[in-house]
Amino acid sequence: MPILDVNSLPQDWMDPDLVPRPVVTYGFVADHSAEFEMSTHSHIKAQLILVRRGALSCEVEGDLWIVPPRSAIWVPAGALHSVKMSGVLEGYNAFIQPYAAEGLPPACRTVSVSPLLDELMARAARLPSLYEEGGANSRLMAVLIDEIVAAKVEDLNLPLPADPCLRRLAEAMLAAPADRSTLDVWAKRAGLSERTLARRIGEETGMSFGRWRQRLAVMLAVKWLAGGASIQKVAADLGYESVPSFVTMFRKTLGTSPGRYMAERYGGG
Template sequence: MPILNALQDFEWVDPDVVPRPIVAFGVEMSDVGGFELEDHSHAKGQMLLVQRGALSCEVEGGLWVVPPRSAIWIPGGALHAIKVTGALEGYNAFVDPAVDARLPKTCCAVSVTPLLRELLTRAAHLPYFYEEGSANTRLVTVLLDELAAARVENLHLPMPIDPRLRSIADAMIASPANRGTLEIWARHAGLSERTLLRLIKRETGMSFGRWRQQLGVVLAVKWLAGGASIQQVTSDLGYESVPSFVTMFRKALGTSPGRYMAERHSG
């Protein structure tokens, strides 16, 4: 499987065959037009921590966006695809789910504390087949404690499975500035408005309007992490003014987009 790697003399070994609780390595990718891994899975759980840039990950019915100082946790066996559109730096860790029952059972984006980041940095410098016991065992134990306690973030967009709804979702993602009405989108999929409302609630747990707002949130986080200005994001999402976009963002994530990104790049 292709990987993103920052370590010199790095030799890829399938982490599923390494008999250690954690296999970690550094991740670095220059801005060369993007990178994409198609659907694949691992027996071990996977955590991708982002320090610079952003990535998106689609996992069996959901889309996650991961900005700096966040990570995505993907349970073992989950089919997932990863997409990077610009430069990226961070860490990748594969975790044996048998070593800690507290690990999340479903995919989620989590906030990364300074301690969790430093522990991953140390783990990434261990050899694949590091000697177990002593300091290495204590390091891995604390790393697992921090991962299990990590705070889940609202960076998830449920993705519908119904092909008619998926055609709407794909069109909205491709053209998020399109502020078409419910009637227009229902006609796009060959559905009545009532059927569209019923199906999207059943498949995503959200109303049509709430789903579209969450789409705006995850795209905004992705673009801001990639260096876009608030004015550009406002325009690309089809909002009439910056204040209206900022209000939506603040309601969803509890802070303004400017403060949100400043905190991501601090320290």
């Protein structure tokens, strides 16, 4: 299947669910000056979206996921999901029959992309959609699936509350991440007591309010850094009074500094 971009013609596209092959892979290139969203949808086949350049966010059945360079998101077959992107984005898509092999992830996850997985996706994307089965192509796809199964899981998701009141609060925090108001202030805005909000956030997300907001900040930071923003700008846009305090928070959450985190994803070209 050809690499699809903003200039691709409708006839270049084939619905991967309708292609009679266990794995369908293609490359994509997008450049959106403003944020672009693919509305909520699902596929019969499972989907792996691998990002080589840029970053995207994906909401999958109540959780928000960020996919930076050298990472990929696995979306199980039938899972409702939407995708948001902006700026330049390059990568690969693979659609896989859910019963193509044992060990495929049963739930959504983000994974780190090894050099082998990256190369396998690139090679598979160069094959025609109706590639010949039973020989080298099938063996290539089998190794690709093995690499997906073995890929290291990354912790890049933010649980979103299902309760309408809490969901509105979460959306307000996502829209204004520089607002560092206390739990008490956010509780008053939601018409709840501080204790009730803390309890319900814990029940809905499995996290304390402070940890949930910290995870939100890291997720947005990864997305903005992948889009080319400086560490100083990201820290300011997240409401941190100093860059060191932001770096400390980032390191505590992801185990490394923001500069090193992004260098690891772009250093190999």
